[in-house]
Amino acid sequence: MKAKQKFLVGTAIQITTFISVATATSAKIKIVDSGGVVQVDNADMSADAPSIYSYIYQSKDTDTCGDCVTTISVASGGYTAVAQDMFTLESQA
Secondary structure, three states, X not given: OOOOEEEEOXXXXXXXXXXXXXXXXXXXXXXXXOOOOEEEEEEEOEEEEOOEEEEEEEOOOOOOOEEEEEEEEEEEOXXXXXXXXXXXXXXXX
């Protein structure tokens, strides 16, 4: 199991994933903070290369510190691949 990545609140966070869907019709991301608040809902991701998708999340200084859950959905025709991951937001103080 890989270690969770840690980021400071108020910084830009690049989220990149590999999902084996080379020619997606859509790639979407949802980010939920540690308080259960949806910070990003169904935003479009960039297709950087076949099967590699990314999104840049600009966290705010007021974001809640703790673990955030990302849910990524990549669709191609009638098939949808879904992946979840976590990262941690930490205070800059």
